[in-house]
Amino acid sequence: MRKTAAIPALVVLIVTGCAAEAGESGASSATGTATGKPSASAETVAQDSDEETCRKLLGTEGNGPLREAASLVKIGGGTSGFEGTVETARALHEEIQGVAQDASPEMEPLLEELSSPMENTIKIAENPGSPWTFNADTWRTTVAELETSCAPYRVS
Known part of the structure; x- marks a missing residue:
């Protein structure tokens, strides 16, 4: 009687174990064949996207929108501002937003x-009574983070 009870239990283990293994290998092979590359390439694609984003931000000779923004935004003495025209602000804003779309x-x-x-500069130009709402500390941290992240892609 013990043999009779043990055999169905073994069959259940073998069948469920094999089914689980087949499901796992089927899932990995489906992922690999759907993309044509191993699933680890998803990490590489994101890395390439960051590299391309950084290259766009840095520009060809280091004078891209990241440097331009850093040079036109002035922070000091408890105040901050944008030292460019509204047209410059609009063009720079649109350029950065274009980079953000693909980032x-x-x-x-x-x-x-x-x-x-x-x-903020555009908003104030369009609505002169609008307040200057800008967090200088957050912005400085963001610029520093972008400069650090993009440093490996800087063209010397």
Whole structure:
């Protein structure tokens, strides 16, 4: 009687074990064949996206929108401002927003913050009574983070 009870239990273990293994190997092979590459390449794609985003921010000779924003936003003495025209602010804001459209989800908030002083400048020009709403500390941290993240892609 023990043999009779043990055999169905073994059959259940073998069948469920094999089914689970087949499901796992089927899932990995489906992932690999759907993309044509191993599943580890998803991490590489995100990395390439950050590299391309950084290259766009840095520009060809280091004079891209990251440097331009950093040079036009002035912070000091408890005040801050944008030292460019509204047209310059609008063009720079649009350029950064264009970069943000193709950026990885991790970089999008940084790019939004990077363009915030330009956005404020545009808002004030369109609605003169609007307040200057800008967090200088957050912006400085964002610029520093972007400069650090993009440093490996800087063209010397």
